[in-house]
Amino acid sequence: MSELPRAERRRRTERRILDAARELFAERGFERTTIRAVAQAAGVDPALVMQYFGSKQELFSAAVRVAPAPVAGLGPEELVEQVLASLGMKLGELPQASLAMMRSMLTHPDAAASARATLSGQIAQIGASMSGEDARLRAALMTTIMLGVTVGHQLLELDELRDVPPEEIARLLRPCLRALTGPDVP
Amino acid sequence: MSELPRAERRRRTERRILDAARELFAERGFERTTIRAVAQAAGVDPALVMQYFGSKQELFSAAVRVAPAPVAGLGPEELVEQVLASLGMKLGELPQASLAMMRSMLTHPDAAASARATLSGQIAQIGASMSGEDARLRAALMTTIMLGVTVGHQLLELDELRDVPPEEIARLLRPCLRALTGPDVP
DNA sequence: GCGTTGAGTCAACGAGCGTAGAGCGAAAAG
DNA sequence: CTTTTCGCTCTACGCTCGTTGACTCAACGC
Numbered sequence: 001m002s003e004l005p006r007a008e009r010r011r012r013t014e015r016r017i018l019d020a021a022r023e024l025f026a027e028r029g030f031e032r033t034t035i036r037a038v039a040q041a042a043g044v045d046p047a048l049v050m051q052y053f054g055s056k057q058e059l060f061s062a063a064v065r066v067a068p069a070p071v072a073g074l075g076p077e078e079l080v081e082q083v084l085a086s087l088g089m090k091l092g093e094l095p096q097a098s099l100a101m102m103r104s105m106l107t108h109p110d111a112a113a114s115a116r117a118t119l120s121g122q123i124a125q126i127g128a129s130m131s132g133e134d135a136r137l138r139a140a141l142m143t144t145i146m147l148g149v150t151v152g153h154q155l156l157e158l159d160e161l162r163d164v165p166p167e168e169i170a171r172l173l174r175p176c177l178r179a180l181t182g183p184d185v186p
Numbered sequence: 187m188s189e190l191p192r193a194e195r196r197r198r199t200e201r202r203i204l205d206a207a208r209e210l211f212a213e214r215g216f217e218r219t220t221i222r223a224v225a226q227a228a229g230v231d232p233a234l235v236m237q238y239f240g241s242k243q244e245l246f247s248a249a250v251r252v253a254p255a256p257v258a259g260l261g262p263e264e265l266v267e268q269v270l271a272s273l274g275m276k277l278g279e280l281p282q283a284s285l286a287m288m289r290s291m292l293t294h295p296d297a298a299a300s301a302r303a304t305l306s307g308q309i310a311q312i313g314a315s316m317s318g319e320d321a322r323l324r325a326a327l328m329t330t331i332m333l334g335v336t337v338g339h340q341l342l343e344l345d346e347l348r349d350v351p352p353e354e355i356a357r358l359l360r361p362c363l364r365a366l367t368g369p370d371v372p
Numbered sequence: 373g374c375g376t377t378g379a380g381t382c383a384a385c386g387a388g389c390g391t392a393g394a395g396c397g398a399a400a401a402g
Numbered sequence: 403c404t405t406t407t408c409g410c411t412c413t414a415c416g417c418t419c420g421t422t423g424a425c426t427c428a429a430c431g432c
Contacts, residue, residue, distance in 0.1 A: 006429055010379065029293035031217035035420065045381050050421060106341050107215035107293050116342055123346050134358070140346035141335065141358055148334015149327065155292050156302060160309050160326035172320070172327055175365035180358065192399060196409065221390065231411050236391060 016042040017049055021063040025100035030060055030108040057110060064114060066097040071125045076181035079129050083177060084170045087146055094154060102147075103155060119143055130181055138180045145180075149173070202228040203235055207249040211286035216246055216294040243296065250297070252283035254304050257311045262367035265315050269363060270356040273332055280340060288333075289341060305329055318368040328366050335359070 004012075020041035024033040035056055039046040053059040071082050101118070104111035127139035149169065153161040161169070190198075206227035210219040221242055225232040239245040257268050287304070290297035313325035335355065339347040347355070 006377090006379070009429095013379080029217075031215075032293060034418085036418090046420085047382080047422080048380055051380085056420065103292050106289050106291075106337070107218060112342060116344060119338070119342070119344060120346065123344075134354075136346055137350060137354070138358055140338070140344060141355070141362070144334040144338035144344070144347070145331045145362070146334070147338060148330040148332070148336075150334075151292070151337065152305070152326070152330035152333060156298060156305070158302060158305060158309075158326060158330070160306065160322055161330070164323060168320075168323070169327070172324055172366065176327070176331070176362050179361035179365050192407090192409070195399095199409080220388080222388090232390090233392080233412080234410055237410080242390065 013042070013044060013048070014052055017044060017052065017059075018063055021059055022096040022100050025060060025063055026096045026103055028103075030104040030111060035059070060100075060104075060108075061110070061114075064097045064101040064111070066095055066101075071122060071129070076130065076178070079126065079181060080174060080177045083126065083142060083146060084174060087149065087166065087170060087173070094150070099154060102151065119147065142177055142180050145173075145176070199228070199230060199234070200238055203230060203238065203245075204249055207245055208282040208286050211246060211249055212282045212289055214289075216290040216297060221245070246286075246290075246294075246296070247300075250283045250287040250300060252281055252287075254307060257308060257315070262316065262364070265312065265367060266360060266363045269312065269328060269332060270360060273335065273352070273356060273359070280336070285340060288337065305333065316368055321368070324366045324368065328363055331359075331362070331366075 017038065021033070021038045024038055024041060027033075035049050036046045038059070039049050042049075049059060053062055071079070071086070101111055101114055105115035106112070123136065123139045123143045126142055127136040130139060132138070149161075152158045153169075203224065207219070207224045210224055210227060213219075221235050222232045224245070225235050228235075235245060239248055255272055257265070257272070287297055287300055291301035292298070309322065309325045309329045312328055313322040316325060318324070335347075338344045339355075
């Protein structure tokens with residue numbers, strides 16, 4: 001039917017499966033997403049998904065594998081703006097891999113481990129850009145604050161946050177985060 | 187074996203089932219918790235759980251049914267303290283019913299609806315205690331902030347937040363919430 | 373051309389799940 | 403003591419899931 005070379009055809013199919021998996025994992029989470037549903041969304045036989053990824057768990061790992069956005073920090077000012085920018089991105093088009101990971105992080109052990117690693121990395125980066133005794137703790141709070149806002153907006157889709165422009169949220173959140181960066185500028 | 191009256195025996199068994207259900211739902215979420223596991227933890231036959239609660243869904247509803255702590259607000263000062271106190275409770279002995287609801291809110295549709303209702307109620311209460319144009323939005327951000335910190339601490343159990351006394355977290359979070367209450371005192 | 377490789381399908385297995393109904397034995401009612 | 407009630411168990415059904423191995427057929431190397 002199609003006259004594509006085998007390697008290209010293979011890559012495209014694999015990508016279709018991964019895209020479908022990301023979308024379904026982000027929408028329903030790990031447990032409620034079935035291999036059969038992913039295969040159907042990708043227009044493929046369920047056995048092929050297994051053949052390519054080995055198991056549902058490995059499919060999930062491959063689907064949520066994404067490069068975490070680095071927070072190269074300088075002063076507190078830029079730090080807050082960068083964190084807020086990551087929220088702006090999150091409120092806009094947060095990559096579906098991240099949504100998939102967040103959706104499952106409370107119920108799927110591997111997603112929880114992945115989320116912990118990602119968040120700890122972000123906390124370490126933010127903490128390194130701050131000074132003060134409890135910089136690490138303040139960085140952790142900044143991160144969990146962003147996590148909560150993102151969860152409430154993107155996953156729970158709270159009415160009070162829906163249809164609110166990201167800049168408005170960022171504007172209100174800015175002094176809130178400033179209160180955590182500490183008084184001193186490194 | 188036991189010589190308890192029937193009504194009392196029934197009530198105790200039902201309570202044992204509900205306690206086991208709450209613990210397992212809080213620990214593993216809705217989908218990973220099986221009726222069989224709840225029954226075993228309660229020392230009871232799985233069919234009895236069905237007989238008492240009708241379905242797994244109704245068992246979950248009964249398990250997470252809990253009176254939401256009211257936030258009777260006055261001025262911004264008391265408001266912040268009250269929200270932080272609710273966090274203090276949350277970081278201490280947050281009722282397992284709430285943990286069960288939070289654990290499942292991202293993957294189980296009914297838990298999501300329940301969480302939305304609870305959070306919206308809290309947002310409305312906080313918003314009613316504040317003045318200003320976007321009081322509702324600021325209340326929503328306060329609520330999601332607390333949600334994020336609670337999730338990161340209680341459910342994800344981030345290393346950076348573990349072993350941190352609640353007062354320390356409350357101390358750092360206080361100016362953060364103050365920045366959202368707005369300048370005016372009603 | 374021709375055998376080989378590999379993408380993709382088909383049918384099915386085994387396990388675990390939520391759930392239903394019959395039955396048992398002790399407490400309550402008479 | 404007899405009958406009824408009901409807390410509780412046992413067994414099993416039906417379904418869906420992840421996963422597997424045999425198969426088909428078009429693309430590839432020679």
